[in-house]
Amino acid sequence: MAGNFRFMMDQKDIVRFLTTTIDSFIQDRLINKEQRTQHKDQCAERLAAEDENGDKETEVEYSDQAVLANLDWGIEALEEAINTYNMETKLARLDYAEKMLQVCAMLNPKQKTAGVPNSYLSAWAHLNLSYLWKLRNNIQSCIFHALEMFIVDPFFARIDFAPELWKNLFLPHMSSIVGWYSEERHKLMMEVMPESSDFSYTADFDKVFNESL
Structure with a gap:
């Protein structure tokens, strides 16, 4: 109950x-x-x-x-x-x-x-x-x-x-997806540009979600 x-x-x-x-x-x-x-x-x-x-x-x-x-x-x-x-x-x-x-x-x-x-x-x-x-x-x-x-x-x-409403409604519930995407993107970038060791995979969320691999 x-x-x-x-x-x-x-x-x-x-x-x-x-x-x-x-x-x-x-x-x-x-x-x-x-x-x-x-x-x-x-x-x-x-x-x-x-x-x-x-x-x-x-x-x-x-x-x-x-x-x-x-x-x-x-x-x-x-x-x-x-x-x-x-x-x-x-x-x-x-x-x-x-x-x-x-x-x-x-x-x-x-x-x-x-x-x-x-x-x-x-x-x-x-x-x-x-x-x-x-x-x-x-x-x-x-x-x-x-x-x-x-x-x-x-x-x-x-x-x-x-976009503002999306950030407030949905983005807070997508932290695991954001983390996975950012990490995989970082791995891919390291394979393509191995010297870019300073590449940050905590990129701005707008850029991360609006770009396509």
């Missing part, structure tokens, strides 16, 4: 940790308009790069253009909701933003739209839906969409959408 009670308490601790960590991250993002703008520009550059890498001879279908437009309109409407002090306008823009963002959030992550992986578009939409539900004071839905972002596209959620 005591064991079951302890297990339940552990689950409550996990929920409390997720709630506190994600809520704090989303709140910080909502406060920092400059960061949101920079982040949107960064993601737009990523989309442009994907488009350039695609088949330039293939004409983008109208339906694909509409999906990308919905994402853009949804983000713009959300930004308007964040910036207005008129409650009626705020609620209306949030409703519109939700409809637009849901289009991308529900895309099949295994397919592409206009040459862009749907997983990227969907994860971006989930991040903005997390902002949206925070503005509606629905923390449960806010947390759901933040976690869904990591499920849909864990790689870009980590390096593009929410």
Whole structure:
């Protein structure tokens, strides 16, 4: 009985940790308009790069253009909701933003739209839906969409959408993996460059995780 009670308490601790960590991250993002703008520009550059890498001879279908437009309109409407002090306008823009963002959030992550992986578009939409539900004071839905972002596209959620959140949520639980990776990487580097005896395998975690062997 005591064991079951302890297990339940552990689950409550996990929920409390997720709630506190994600809520704090989303709140910080909502406060920092400059960061949101920079982040949107960064993601737009990523989309442009994907488009350039695609088949330039293939004409983008109208339906694909509409999906990308919905994402853009949804983000713009959300930004308007964040910036207005008129409650009626705020609620209306949030409703519109939700409809637009849901289009991308529900895309099949295994397919592409206009040459862009749907997983990227969907994860971006989930991040903005997390902002949206925070503005509606629905923390449960806010947390759901933040976690869904990591499920849909864990790689870009980590390096593009929410690197700070990834560090706080997941990195503390990956110390054994980090240690193993760093040690194996060190061994490999010593084989390739045996004179680099001072090579540190306690490299910056961002660099370690973002590079590929």
